[in-house]
Amino acid sequence: MKLMIPILFISSILFAGDNTTKVKVSGMMCSYSCVSKVNTVVKNIDGVKSCSVDFDKGEATVVYDDEKVASKDIVNILTKKTDFKVSELADDIKSNKTTSEKPI
Template identity: 40%
Template sequence: MRAKVLSLAVLFMLSVGTVFAGEKTEKVKVKGGDCEECKTHIETTTKAVEGVVSADWDVETKELTVAFDDEKTTLENIEKAIAKAGNDTPNFKATDEAYGQLPECCRYDREK
């Protein structure tokens, strides 16, 4: 009987942890151009990362607001995906090849 009660208590604690794990919202600067094509490219790239719930990139401020399940991904993984698609972030720089694949209107001044 005692083992059953203990098992139920452990099961309850695990389920409570699962309920509270979840969505986290972060903001990160993402370099890009000044057009809607850039916005679409950055948001689509971000949303393709498993665990991302939503993404909104502000063309004027160059700031990405991203909501994600922190059990499935991290901000680091999101930034890596963005850089792989051609846009620089504070922690990851796109390769010259990836940057070169961006449409002309989406190219931005890069720091050397």
């Protein structure tokens, strides 16, 4: 029992800030350079731990530290630094919808 309390405490600290969100990325034309662009932009955001892009679905799954970055910030940065239409998928949104589009 004495060992279990420190283990639970440490594990709660390690996983406390991690969240996962999925974003819709519309406008990717190829599975190599477009996917690479999304991955590069997202992985360079402070607080992002990983990014996986599914070209066929047009989605990116992002694991991030919510104490360093918010999901809406990820959407906004990806929109500003690429030519893609990016929006947070409704399934992952807890209280409100965040959508960010570039004007044409």
